[in-house]
Amino acid sequence: MKKIIGFVVLGFLMSFGAKAQSFASYDNVVSIKTSAICKMCKDRIERDLSLTKGVEKAELNLDDKVVTVAYNAKKTDAAKIKTAITKIGYDADEVVADQKAHDRLPDCCQKTAVPHDD
Template structure:
């Protein structure tokens, strides 16, 4: 019973924090950084590796983590170096949709077949 109560108490603390990273709206994280979440069309672990590596080369990006099941890319960045719009453009140039913006057609065509939107989520 104590375990269940501890779990519920922890859950109550975490749920309000999850709203701080609303899709497309950068959230200040302190120390001069912000976070933004971008809904992508990524479907597999190869997509995860490709997106995270691609974003790592973007100026001002400190971390990029893709949650494959939810297709949400969380990017921690320095707002004085880049913007959420520039990060979405980087996702599109990698071949994936970024929120409501479609992927760059040429980049999408270069993706492996398993990473195409037409395939079922793995």
């Protein structure tokens, strides 16, 4: 029984350590200012970018609305990542969000919405 509990605790600690991995270990990293507002926006951007060809890791900081993306330069580049963000429905630096994608976002996630903590 002690071994099982030990393995569970070890697994938890290992998963926490993997989550805390910094972007310093990646060769190609870009930071992009977005129009994200809430946790739903964060979840959507991180999930959709993780499905984008060449993206290795994506994390959105809601305090400054900047998404940091690690990517494989053989498969994608910063411009393609910005385009992917706009196709999700959000601005990406100077590139304006795709209007149809933006209109499909929940009302609380659209640019005109008041920032909130959800």
